[in-house]
Amino acid sequence: MDRLAAEDMLLFVNAAITATGQREFRGDAAGQRLSLDFLHEYMAVNYRDLYAAALALDVNDHNAALIALRLLTTAGDASDGQRRVEGRLIAARLRALPPQRVYRLFRDLRRARVNNRRTRALIRDWLAARPDSALDAVKYRAGVKVALRHAHLAPARDELGPFLFAPFSRPRYATPLLETWRRAHYEKAAVYELPYTVAEGFAARHRIGRTAFLERIAPRLTRLERLRLQGAARRDGVDAVVADLGGMPLTxxxxxxxxxPVADRAARRxxxxxxxxxxxxxxxxxxxxxxxxxxxxxxxxxxxxxxxxxxxxxxxxxxxxxxxxxxxxxxxxxxxxxxxxxxxxxxxxxxxxxxxxxxxxxxxxxxxxxxxxxxxxxxxxxxxxxxxxxxxxxxxxxxxxxxxxxxxxxxxxxxxxxxxxxxxxxxxxxxxxxxxxxxxxxxxxxxxxxxxxxxxxxxxxxxxxxxxx
The missing domain is CATH 3.40.50 (Rossmann fold)
Incomplete structure (x- = not known):
């Protein structure tokens, strides 16, 4: 039995490292999601301790979120000791996940009607640890609203409540980023003071040309955004978007x-x-x-x-x-x-x-x-x-x-x-x-x-x- 458990765990870890629920060259997305769902169910039922411990391995973000979701939705199947360890593991892994992935997990927990004390505490602690609550409110507005409602939490700042739930109820905001967001509805110049992902929607709203938008938003792009946009920017004739390759993750x-293109690679060898x-x-x-x-x-x-x-x-x-x-x-x-x-x-x-x-x-x-x-x-x-x-x-x-x-x-x-x-x-x-x-x-x-x-x-x-x- 021990040998079987070890083999099952190794099989699951390999799947949790590689599978993302997306189409592969030789397999479709639906088949992969069905296969993954079976593996997660099998491991959670038969080897709950090992399943939770997988959060400490190099499993990808997609499967880390699935493990957290399943552990929280099946909390009734765990002992008090297991729940304590699982809570610490989930909290530690959530801090390593991209924020948009975590907000998606909170949305899934709300859909599954998982709202016990441990879940609310996890949401509360994760939100409290976020470095800039105003930035999250602007970039992940829907996700923040879902998280606050689901965990019955008050916003971290006094202005965040009105901003999230009645954004135009105030003539102005003292928090600079929130005020910039408000002004961006009426002033084109304010668009370029916002994060790129937010500014992009306002650029479409104001019918700002793509070339002009990229040239002026370039100073606010993150390193990964520059990397992702550089090719498209060059095709649009924008030279201001230059990716800084130093410090980029290898993969x-x-x-x-x-x-x-191969010719560009050769020229920039x-x-x-x-x-x-x-x-x-x-x-x-x-x-x-x-x-x-x-x-x-x-x-x-x-x-x-x-x-x-x-x-x-x-x-x-x-x-x-x-x-x-x-x-x-x-x-x-x-x-x-x-x-x-x-x-x-x-x-x-x-x-x-x-x-x-x-x-x-x-x-x-x-x-x-x-x-x-x-x-x-x-x-x-x-x-x-x-x-x-x-x-x-x-x-x-x-x-x-x-x-x-x-x-x-x-x-x-x-x-x-x-x-x-x-x-x-x-x-x-x-x-x-x-x-x-x-x-x-x-x-x-x-x-x-x-x-x-x-x-x-x-x-x-x-x-x-x-x-x-």
Whole structure:
């Protein structure tokens, strides 16, 4: 039974890292949501302690919110001790979530009519910890109203009540941002003093041209907004929106690089390569250069193009992993499935000859073998699994070489990230920045781990999360 529990937990964690309820290259959104809903229900009913502890792991924001929602809606099934631990875990994880995701969770709790004392306390404490209640009231107006009503709370500032529920009942506001929002209904100049996401709606209301709007709002854009808007701004002839690539998260930066035309990437080679390598060094931290000889097999086949909702996401993860592994390794060789050698110019194309590339990687006699792929080996089908089986059972039965398969894609039919071979652990990956932790977690997924070791790992992560709080 312990072995079964460990396997179930590992399967769930892989799903919670990769699945987002959106369409994948080979699967639709409805199937993924149905598959995820089953997994969450199964884990919450059978392994509630382990299910709650998953909040301390690298599960993505979508699944973290689903776990919090299910724990709160099924509070009656938990003991007093479980509820206390769950409350602390949920509170700690909520602070790490984007605010719009948290406000969506509060809306879902209201729809589910979950309004017990613990839920109200969580909402109260989260709102009280927000750094700028006026900014939240302007950017997430509907969400703040739902949260206050559901938890029966008074607004943090005297002016927020009238602003949220009767915004034009006052001729002016003392809080500068609230007053700017009021003036923006009548003055075009006030639009450019608001956050971009709010100002965009007012620009449409005042029929301000896109080019003029982007030029004047540029100083107020956040770093991520600049990154997202830079391509569109250039097409509109706006040079004021320039993305600052320094300090950008590695995987997000890789996605931005892949969004550029190949010609632009080639023209900006020095700038983009330097930014990617700097982001990789920040991500690997003290582990830089300590992984010895690393061989990576990286999937840039056509399926790496992802879907309309997750455009080029699998390829972005592979590109980010490439730069991270390069920074972690003492010696490094990268083998793309397409045969390309220029990582900056990769694009999703062709079949997936994983078996051939794994053979090529093993010829380099690495200390670590890392495969980043969706697991669909089709040129020829099954060759990678057979290569890895023979290698593990005949050539390296003592496991002198560490091997792991990182899969950025959720397979709804398998309820987890698709595996390459039973002999090599597969772990889901959402961000390349999580790879060092995921590789350590892969040891728990190799099929030899018992529940006690898994519980010890989870307990350590839980303690770390609660200490950070």
């Amino acid at each position: 997000r930066l890789a996605g931005y690089v892949l969004s550029l 020095a700038e983009l390569t330097s930014a990617l390598r700097a982001a990789a060094r920040r991500a690997c931290g003290p582990d830089a250069g300590r992984w010895g000889r690393v061989a990576a097999v990286l999937d840039d086949s056509f399926s790496a193009s992802g879907s309309a909702q997750k455009r080029r996401r699998p390829l972005a993860v592979a590109l980010a992993c490439h730069h991270l592994l390069e920074a972690l390794a003492g010696e490094y060789v990268a083998l793309w499935t397409s045969g390309r050698t220029d990582a900056l110019l990769v694009r999703p194309y062709g079949m997936t000859p994983l078996g051939d590339r794994v053979l090529d990687a093993l010829e380099h006699e690495p200390q670590r073998l890392v495969v980043v792929s969706d697991g669909w080996d089709n040129a020829p089908p099954g060759l990678a699994a057979e290569v890895l089986r023979v290698w593990r059972t005949r050539l390296d039965p003592d496991r002198r070489v560490s091997a792991v398969h990182l899969n950025p894609v959720y397979d709804a039919d398998a309820f987890t990230a698709r595996r390459l071979a039973p002999e090599v652990p597969t772990v889901g990956v959402r961000r390349a920045e999580d790879v060092p932790a995921l590789v350590r977690f892969a040891r728990l997924a190799e099929g030899t781990t018992g529940l006690a070791e898994l519980r010890a790992h989870l307990a350590g992560r839980v303690d770390r999360l609660l200490e950070e709080r």
